[in-house]
Amino acid sequence: MAHQQHMKSDISYREVNEDVVRTMTKSGVGYYIALFLSIAGVVFLWWLPWAYQIYTGQGVTGLQTPVFWGIYLTNFIFWIGISHSGTLLSAILFITQTPWRRSIYRSAEAMTFFSVLTAAVFVFVHMGRPWNFYWTMPYPNQRQIWLNFQSPLMFDVFAISTYMTASMIFLYFGSIPDLAAVRDRVTGWRKELYGALSLGWRGTDAEWHWLNKAYTFFAVLIIPLAVSVHSIVSWDFALSKVPGLNKTIFAPYFVVGAIYSGSAGIVTLMVILRKTLRIEKYITTNHFDKLGMLLLVMSLLWSYINVLEVFTGWYADTSFENEALKYRMFTPPYSYMFWLMIFTNTLMPLLLIFRKLRASILISLIVSLGINVGMWIERYLIITTSLPRKFLPYMWHDYSPSLTEISMTIGSFSFFVMLFLLFIKLWPSVSIYEVKEDIGIPMKKEGH
């Protein structure tokens, strides 16, 4: 099989180093403005409202008696979902040795780590007494009262902390050779920093061997982990008795939805990165073509499960289930959101059937943004159309988010952007050594 080229083949090794170091060291005014805005967003839209909420109580939210979970949990699932493609996709593509992985996986993995971080903060945001957060961690104590390991939330604690640790290790150890390469090219404080971070990497045959072996095992371990993480997140809902939440399909539905939204997140991110970092020669339309196919497949899977939900609901015809479905599909304002979601997540991705449209950056951007809006709506609908319609009609009450909640939602996006802006300056956001692998090993004799 011919070696498949995904970038221009005339890039030299030296050029890769120079380009990546340039993305880290040279930054324009625009970068600083964006960084400033995102930090301001985090402080004023997230941390200050959060401080207000901690001081005043959860009453500042729009939550009330039947709807105890709202937009915070929506954001939690949304960010966990976004995190799903980076590391998982990177691991799968690494094991299957897919060449187009190489120039996009680093920032995709960073996306995973940052979005898990954002999601994890939302766990504490939605808690009634966040100052007791450590009570949810397993640690030995005098009272000998540990934790309820039968609780779905406990699964969450384990799954998310494992996922965060594993994806951090995966990201870090995949970058060690690149950190070493950067260390050799920079001066001043950067030299010190990358000297420490690269752990004294020299690129000897032994180091490469062990890195490759360890990395393969990380990849192998991360795939079942990622699948379990989003299943467990879905079980927060599916293990209840609430109609509309208690569904056997939820675990696969959430996993599919997570990979779907995560892949869309990658596409959006790649469009922005290649423009702002001027690395068009590494991330080509070929990558968008491949990612577009992935999006299309995930879209079809996702739509299939959605259809199933209505299908089984219609045949089972239980009053509670019917009520939840009707409320979601035909009661404004939820019906508008529902049909918008169907439009962005089922119909719009069908554009990607056409090769020409897949290769178009603009179409990719629009579709991927649409998908993420749709996926956010999906999670919002799951919570806010099931909980207000629980068993006893006397308690039915609709939920609408308060200003504090909306502000913190926007703040979380700022937080993610801030982390990412710091990342692209502090970390090689394109894998140097794997891009070089893609260019090919330099041989004097042709016909390797």
Place this chain on the structure above:
Amino acid sequence: MGKFLDKILERFKIYRIPGYYEKYDHKWTMVIDLDRCNGCEACVVACNAENNVPVVGKEECGNKRTLNWIRIERYVEGEYPNVKVKFIPIMCQHCGKAPCETACPVYATYHNQDGLNVQVYNRCVGTFTCATYCPYDVRRFNWFTYKRDEPLNQQLNPDVTVREMGVMEKCTFCIQRIRAAKDRAKDENRSIRDGEVQPACVQSCPTGAMTFGDMNDPDSKVFKLAKSQRKYKLLEELNADPSVIYLKRVMKDGSSATHEE
């Protein structure tokens, strides 16, 4: 060595019993006769007074953030003048297989030896999971720090904790009264007499619609009432095994009028 292993095996067998308890010391049960209930809400008031339940005001009531542990659900059927109103008092059902208990990550709610579903306020971190999982919507959350102006703070019941902001609370079947009765019985070296324990709602019910007692005692009033043909449990199909038993209201024409039908 063999003895030690036997001991472990024995413990293991005990830990494998569903629900852990082979038999509750007391299985506290409440029977509510809907035929007698006239919806006066005296129980709600009594409960508020007994259990230091904060009064939240008009606005928060509109937001469905009332904290009363017991509520009278009203259902109105038909158009005026052919209106039928039905009501049913609902409090924590103290389910034998409570969905809320498995949900709590920090053991803030568990099942005690009396068959009660216990909420530990100090342990609660406020994840809302228990309230979300509760099919009866009986769990209440302290959305704010509720202040009691002078001299209202003087009327707080010293036997009951005043709950902090950010914790979940719910009906306890007036556990402080159960404890007091148990202590008394222990001092006098006897078992608790039937009718000795009365939660505030039962005590205040003018029509005597509510009865509270120990289901383990075959001579108790609740045991006899529970044999009634009118008995049913709320949302029984969810298999939560509630401890509250309702007796159906029977209309003149013979039709029953619980809120379910």
Place this chain on the structure above:
Amino acid sequence: MGKAVLGLFTYVDDMLAAADKLKKSGFSDVTIFSPIPLGHEIEHVLGERKNYVKYFTFLGGFTGFFVGTLLALGTAALYVLPRGGRAIFAVTPTVIISYETTILFGVFFTLMGFVLFAKLPSYKKKIYDPEVSIDSFGLLVDVSEADINDVTKTLKESGANEVKTVEEK
């Protein structure tokens, strides 16, 4: 304190040929520096390396499984709090906790294996040329004083751009 010779190559096949030649003439202590992983290509010359990391991963997974099970069951037995009509030792939730800890410990042990075998982190000054993180492939040969010239010549003949004699610390 020994001497070593470092040759920098542009082409991998040149370097591997040189390495092969040196190995055959008795220089066993050969290290290859490269900017990219050279898995299969190197194995022909330096011989196959055993993959010990997998035992670490397995051991980690095994440990993790037991830690998870012990944590879930042991702590439940330590302070018995019955909940939800379930047994204190319930299988279903324990499986999930063990599953997660299996993976967590698997990752940690793999990491330990890597750190142990790759001898990282090491901040001591070692023989290194910054060019090998760009586009040069380095070949480091430990030699005795007498062989320096021979080895230098061999490396040059095989196509090395630059050959340096370095002091090993």
